[in-house]
Amino acid sequence: MQKRLVILGAGESGMGAALLGKKEGYEVFVSSLQTIEMRYKQVLQQEDIAFEEDQHSIERLLKADLVMKSPGIPEDAPVVVKLREARIKVISEIEFASLHTHAMLIGITGSNGKTTVTSWIHYILQNAGIDAVLAGNIGDSFAKNVARKSNNCYVLELSSFQLDGIETFKPHIAVLTNITPDHLDRYHNQFESYIAAKFRIVKNQTQQDYFIYDADDPVINKWLSQHEIKSIKIPLSSKELSGNGAFLKDDELHIKINESHFTMAQDDIALKGIHNTKNAMAASAVAQLLKIRKQTIKESLQRFHGVEHRLERVINKNKVTYINDSKATNINATYYALDSVKADTIWIVGGVDKGNDYTELLPLVNEKVKAIVCLGVDNQKIINSFNNCVDTIVETRDMQEAVDQAFNLANPGDTVLLSPACASFDLFKNYEDRGNQFKEAVLKLK
Known part of the structure; x- marks a missing residue:
């Protein structure tokens, strides 16, 4: 009898597992609580793989022999809890x-x-x-x-x-x-x-x-x-x-x-x-x-010259260096970034806070940062952490505005550093999207 494989999530991991499951002879069903991106939906349709979006049909999921959970779905998500209660094996795409x-x-x-x-x-x-x-x-x-x-x-x-x-x-x-x-x-x-x-x-x-x-x-x-x-x-x-x-x-x-x-x-x-x-x-x-x-x-x-979005030098414009460090999604990564910059810095920071403690950055911010441009939906924690050591802190809600503000604050010899110390999902698809938007905005500067 054909084994039933359920895929939770229809991003890169889910799509890969669905294709591999079909190749290995499973009856595959993809279930996404979000709307599936068109590029992935087209693959599912072309491969004749059954799927649903914007919901989890629990009764159908409980018929699975094996479930592959996308990494973005937490272990305590209600659907995962129900599957485990039903003693259905739930594994990662890597496994x-x-x-x-x-x-x-x-x-x-x-x-x-x-x-x-x-x-x-x-x-x-x-x-x-x-x-x-x-x-x-x-x-x-x-x-x-x-x-x-x-x-x-x-x-x-x-x-x-x-x-x-x-x-x-x-x-x-x-x-x-x-x-x-x-x-x-x-x-x-x-x-x-x-x-x-x-x-x-x-x-x-x-x-x-x-x-x-x-x-x-x-x-x-x-x-x-x-x-x-x-x-x-x-x-x-x-x-x-x-x-x-x-x-x-x-x-x-x-x-x-x-x-x-x-x-x-x-x-x-x-x-x-x-x-x-x-x-x-x-x-x-x-x-x-x-x-x-x-x-x-x-x-x-x-x-070897590094990877995109990690301390990536974008351009030197009007004697100001613009660095894309969008991949810095935690405090430690941003610490390395600030430590590596020798010039006075306009720091673009913010996004989805992952439980950050910003005190580790205070000595570097005191020493190097002349202005902070917040880029996020909720910037209050950043403002509270640094308002005693940085005179200029501005709030922005999109990348072009953030880059324009940084441009206005920068003087010749300064560095504009995008190193957010936060996840990107409040305003962007992912850190790559955030980094690409930064580069596009920088290259538009007059």
Whole structure:
């Protein structure tokens, strides 16, 4: 008898799971509480996949043998609670896709830096001639890629939401860039629950697998001191390490893996800043584990120029630099952004607050920020946090207005930095939409 697969949510993850489910012979039904985007609806119609939008027909959903929940749907959503009460298995798209491939999996998670590290690893592998696919929380979904064709290697960016729904998913190489408070609204303001979600990446690893992590991160170190993991640990540090790992010594990057030792001048790394040096360590440690030539690694570290919407220099206009850091959706990411800017800064900030504590930013804001442009539906928390240290704070409700205000406030030599520290969903589809609108608005300036 044909198994019934229900997909909750019809975004990128839901669409990928629907296509893979059909390919694997499931009877697929897609259920979305929102209106489905036309581009996705057309795919469902072309593939003859049954769907509903603007509702969940509970009786029909309860007939499922398996449910794939999109990562944006919280665990305590009423429909998920009812399905679990009915003892129907609910998994993530990452889990579902992993059940249908035997490829080597490289999984990258962390509060910040995971997109850069994922893209950097993929870039190195491509340069080495390895047919690796970039997927997960970046580009096309993992499931959609598995549905398209058989591949030997996937490099997956993984959010905590995606990891929440795994049972057997196991990356051969897992990377954890760092852990700082983020998405606390989703985890009922329990930082420990968010930490546990991140560490699910090592849950199913064995002694034959590898775990690359920031050994300077106190949150990661505390968790590791309290929990056993089976995989081989590869630490990253700004201080010299004695065994396997990556570290800095005398302004040189050192990667020591299984008797192989790779070195490179820190100044030769394309992306600057200590956080990017850590990202380079993570990417090159993966490359060393895969026995990629040292010259290929070195050239890839020298030539990689980052990802869109992450400290992306848009233009220098009238001697004012405009930087798009729309991907900074939490305090820690914005801290890196403000720290990296050397000029007086007009800071565009705001959106959907995820339980932010802005006090960590106060020293940098005091030192660097001459004006704040709030961009959000509710900006009061930002205003209350910074009105004692920044003289000029203005409120805006759309990107063009925010950029125009920043333009009027900037003097030659200043930097206008979009680094929101918040999610984008109050005014934009996602952080990419926010970043693209920023770039469009900047390029329209006279």
